[in-house]
Amino acid sequence: MKMFLSLILSLLAISGMPLFIVISAAALLCFYFLDVDLSVVIIEMYRLAANPMLIALLLFAFAGYVLAESGASKRLVRFSSAILGRTPGGLAVVSLLSCAFFTALTGASGVTIVALGGLLYPALIEDGYEENFSLGLLTTSGSLGLLFPPSLPLIIYGVVSDTKISDLFLAGVAPGFLMLILLSLYSMYSAVRCGCTGMHSRFNFSELAAAGREAIWEILLPLVVLGGIFGGFLVLSEAAAVTVFYVLLVEMVIHREVKLRDIPSIILKTSMMVGGIIIILGASLAFNAFLIDQQVPNKILELMQTYVSNKYLFLLILNFFLLLVGCVLDVFSALVIVVPLIVPLAMSYEVNLIHLGIIFLTNLQIGYSTPPIGMNLFIASLRFEKSIVHLYRASLSFLAILLITLGIITFFPALSLLWMK
Template identity: 50%
Template sequence: MTLAFAILLVLMLLLGAPLFAVILAATMLGFYSAEIDLTVITAELYRIANTPLLVALPLFTLAGYLLSESNTSERLLRLTRALFGWMPFGLAVISLLTCAAFTAFTGASGVTIIALGALLLPVLVKEGYDAKFSLGLVTTSGSLGLLLPPSVPLILYGVIVQQINIGEKFTLPELFMAGLLPTLLMIALLSVWALWANRHVELDKTEFNWAEAFAAIKAIAWELPLPLFIVGGIFGGYLAISEVAAATALYVLVVEMFVYREIRFANLTKVVTDAMQMLGGILLILGVSMAFTNYLIDAEVPMRLFDWVKAHIDSKISFLLLLNLFLLVLGAILDIFSALVIVVPLIVPIAIGYGIHPIHLGIIFLANMQIGYLTPPVGMNLFIASYRFNKSITELYKATLPFMLMLLLAVFIITYVPWLSTWFLPQLASQ
């Protein structure tokens, strides 16, 4: 019977069945074989829908889609260039900072490549940067920002781990704080590579212009307060995460529709529909995945897996190395949302058994997923950049390889220096 179930699931995958349908089928077959009433699946879906933290996801997603549909990317690039363009190799650093900020707010790296890539690539080449370097920089920068608030994958990780309800408790603001230093480390290492790779290149220098700086600030003045909703609202303790999400979505809607007037009422329906369709797919997979996780827990699969890992891996250092290798492979074959809802419930209990804090694990997980955007065979950013810039996948592999190696170094440091992710937790800061 078990073999027949496995064959059925494989056939569903081969025939192109949606991921949620395959997971749901596995869940139903598992509970049925264990003679457990299938109403537990409905209860799990209701429990997910009733999670207060889940309210923030659609609101932040909508805000991100609204920003990506407007000219925010152009204003953000103009601002960073006006303020930092005078620095040596300033445009390369500007590209990294701008893409990280834009990815954090839109929650989608592919959108960053489409929205900012077309602006950055010709400017980088025009200023004297090598075309191959510029292509690699723009493609890699699109994956930055997934560890910064209010990144949707970051919130989703928090939701999943809180539903599992094991290990040490943490709040979403703590998870947001955990991603700050690792992101700065990634940007710093990529900036060092940018300086080294262009050390012999004569670049056009841009002098600081006060008039242009004030004009750039004025142009983006209505969007500059957005980070204050996160920093002041959440970290200041004035608003709950759902309230911050609501304030952000409402503010963005008003600014883009009535101040900048870049989103018309006729287009608003499509923007909202696209945002909610994307989120609806994630939530559907999340609901059935959590039900499947409950079945696995009932069948003691995580404990058996932990016992097997413990029998073969006797140290935390070795486990972390194996975990990174596994996550790199995972990122190469699964998109980030599928990886989150399918794998996180399985690895969290094992990691906790090795004394790894869930916050540190989340940063390791998402940092690896960032590299997964650049890794074949899936490598979503590679395909998006290939389509956007009309370049072959082979060219993009070669262009992004040095940047990916720097990100791998960053992941290694993040993994074995947990302080970078837990510096704000008194009980862990000294470890």
Template identity: 45%
Template structure:
């Protein structure tokens, strides 16, 4: 472990994440803050606090999140005279979790579909069936983004993969380029609330709730977000008299598109049908889904050959390996926090100073919004969820509702400057200045903020389906 962190440090020096002037200024600020912290802390804890301060500086230099969490766990356990083998045991206990294999298997299915022509076929199908409606282009965009994000688990990937298809499609429907970029950027994260999205599964594992309950809980809020985005995009679309020709309904084209996409339309049935019918566990359903996606892409559509399978599996393994590495060290870090009674102390502090559940939800929304604009979704789930679940229980918030609220806020954080991830990715994908992308996506930020508040203060929207199915 020591050699591993040494290798991370050497790599940071050889391959810095930022330009030297930026890092130098950040290091100076971090050192000043570390000095202030060390002056107010007890002398007995100075060595550990000094090491933690140095760890913060490495974070400023661009250290990966697993190195920060793992380093913090090592230093804290060392300062508490606890055997460091505890960290390895925490990682091992995580790897033996029976639901963990669902993560790589569902992700692999998404990678197979992304490698093929699934996105083009789904866009063609939705356009052929509802493209003649005034809301048609908006439905196509939101539906395609939601479907793709639910399978890949990353809204940024959706923007990069579908942006080149959807923006020309929307401009062809008489949207301005700015409106088209705003719609694609603003709706990229809608699919995070739909099964079998990876963040839903990861939250269920961390918070120890049923995966099926999370899948059901995301349906109502996800549809609300999609409906709000479609309604606004329809409102700003030019009038029908100004639209280009060729947008009328064509029954033959719809049937051709349906026939072409019929195998991919069965994916939700394959992935979710077995889970909710009781015929398969989430892991078994994930395995069947991955195999099904591979077979239809290689044997039916022939979008790629079997020679591409090792490369796709390797790319999927890099993503999942990173997630599991973060998850393992975060588990050790969380175990220290539990041993030090940090969650219990946090609950006592918050309940002593916040008496209203409504006020707590408002404060939580603000905090999660900040988290969403500063961290990626996987790191945020792993680090923040163990802290907020006890708080939610203290205020009587159902963990399923808390999870959907959490993910909806993270999705909103991706549109929040100055660090909103989707804004940066859209700026890169469309070759536009950050300020222009921000102005284009701004209406969807406010619309989704309103939706997040509805989700937060109307728990029935989230819990109706889980309760109907006995969760």
């Protein structure tokens, strides 16, 4: 009977059944067969509902969707182009910066590819960049901003691992910039190699001033949010509320690109995404409570300690595992399912949980674009109307750079813990 039900659950998961249903069913069946009190599910749901960080998650997600509905992406691209247009590879660097900034604010790589891909891809081709380079750049850049605050995955990791979220915000800055710098250097090299020097886009102070005036409100947004948090004026949920007020003021009153009639559909989109995250969180926490009750983490720990002798070998194995997870699961599901199992292992090898969070998100970010089933590859295939195999080839050089960055982030923890006291 148990084998039969396990087989059915596996088939449902493979067939595309919503993940929270599969996880919930697995948890309930395990509790039932082992005569575990089902009240643990209710307790975990209540504990989750009482977590004040969920308010911040909801508000930041809403602000991100408002920005996605506005012309913020075009203004940011114009401003970046005005600064870097003359630089060799300037447009490619503009694409990287714009995608990272936009993903950090919206928290979703798919939204970035859809919103900016149609704007940047034709511009890159027109500027003389090779098709494979342009496709690979935009496909892998879609998830670049996951390490920058106020990224939703950083908040989720903080909630699940019981880690201070403001510390995670600081920890992601240096690794995120390292990733951008290495990708920018490669883009500049590729631009020179294919003759895209950017000289036809001469620096124009008047254009820079005009673009700066137009994008100034979006540029100031991170300063408002992070200044409030790290200046000690706002806690995270208050910063999220200020962000919503600021974004609505800018996009509805100043730019007037988001209308009052658009708000219900934005609320619906936000509710669907955050509601899905919360349901997955609740189901996963209940399932994780079962695993802990059955001492599964302890058994995994004993197995690891038998065969894995040191911290660095553990981190190497962890990276391979997380890259695979990043291919198969979306970032939110991966966080709530895997983090509770990994945290005890990491602590046993004396891995700092802040550093672990940055390693975790870097892997998931790369996994989004890793063949054969990285999510960004399929989104880009639909957006640019190219075959998935074509995008595999186009993304390889960018993936190599991202993997090098992952190695640096993993084995040089000081990069993530630079600002820690």
